[in-house]
Amino acid sequence: MKIGKLVKSHIPGIFAMCEKAPGELPNLMDKKYSKEKFGVNFPFCMEVDSIRETLRFWSNEYHVCGKTVRVTSQWFAYNQFEFVNYLVDKKIISKADAANLLHSMQASNAESAVQIEQKRDAALARQSSLSRRYRAHAIGNSQNGFIRYILGRLEDESFSEKDWQRAIIFFGGACAYCGAKGELVIDHAIPINREYLGEHKLGNLVSACRDCNSRKAGNDYREFLFGETDRLERIKEHMHKNNYAPLRERDNFQQLQEVFDMAYKELVPLADRYIRIINCMLTEKEK
Numbered sequence: 697m698k699i700g701k702l703v704k705s706h707i708p709g710i711f712a713m714c715e716k717a718p719g720e721l722p723n724l725m726d727k728k729y730s731k732e733k734f735g736v737n738f739p740f741c742m743e744v745d746s747i748r749e750t751l752r753f754w755s756n757e758y759h760v761c762g763k764t765v766r767v768t769s770q771w772f773a774y775n776q777f778e779f780v781n782y783l784v785d786k787k788i789i790s791k792a793d794a795a796n797l798l799h800s801m802q803a804s805n806a807e808s809a810v811q812i813e814q815k816r817d818a819a820l821a822r823q824s825s826l827s828r829r830y831r832a833h834a835i836g837n838s839q840n841g842f843i844r845y846i847l848g849r850l851e852d853e854s855f856s857e858k859d860w861q862r863a864i865i866f867f868g869g870a871c872a873y874c875g876a877k878g879e880l881v882i883d884h885a886i887p888i889n890r891e892y893l894g895e896h897k898l899g900n901l902v903s904a905c906r907d908c909n910s911r912k913a914g915n916d917y918r919e920f921l922f923g924e925t926d927r928l929e930r931i932k933e934h935m936h937k938n939n940y941a942p943l944r945e946r947d948n949f950q951q952l953q954e955v956f957d958m959a960y961k962e963l964v965p966l967a968d969r970y971i972r973i974i975n976c977m978l979t980e981k982e983k
């Protein structure tokens with residue numbers, strides 16, 4: 697299931713809850729509350745007449761507590777944990793339902809990532825005049841590497857192996873996800889990719905056993921540890937202690953994401969250009 701579908705399917709439940717607890721509707725119309733609860737940059741809902749940025753709200757209208765409202769459409773995959781947590785918190789769904797929901801979302805996220813990759817490769821093949829070659833290095837790998845490179849070097853932070861060793865001690869010399877001891881590797885709590893925009897900063901590095909590291913893969917730590925409050929808190933404490941403020945918590949996250957998309961796309965014409973230059977040189981030499 698996709699995040700938009702997830703939110704839409706629970707809007708009736710949320711508004712039914714508001715009818716019983718009328719104090720909640722003004723909260724849901726408050727931008728700050730919405731940011732805090734869901735991590736989205738728009739109020740959860742707004743009265744139809746007061747909406748200026750119409751594109752940021754779905755067109756369906758709901759009647760709740762005597763008001764006519766529309767719900768914001770500005771959801772990203774990483775908002776799913778907060779959203780599901782809210783549903784549990786407000787007793788709209790049970791904890792078990794929440795775990796099932798997140799599980800099914802994880803599966804569909806993985807699936808759509810593969811589909812997106814395939815679609816993109818096909819589109820690139822159509823756009824490019826360059827030859828297609830079986831099993832040649834896919835540009836997507838370089839693009840992802842490029843994004844990782846950028847995310848690994850933002851702002852002025854440096855740390856050494858000693859700092860990393862201290863982080864391992866903070867997690868009790870064990871896996872931050874399951875508590876297992878033994879061989880530990882570096883895991884990025886928030887994945888370093890275009891979707892999550894995690895960074896290679898000390899606060900985002902946690903110790904993980906090989907098993908957790910491979911099972912977590914490209915998922916966010918909050919998704920991976922859903923319901924494990926103590927471990928989640930410990931990781932948040934580690935982030936806080938090392939002054940790590942995830943990019944997705946910034947007000948301009950959306951613009952940031954657009955710039956990352958630009959960087960991602962710009963690599964394709966750049967590669968094409970160099971291939972052409974080098975091809976020219978190769979043919980000249982033959983003459």
Ligand SMILES: [Zn+2]
Nearest residue numbers: 871874905908
């Ligand atoms: Zn583990």
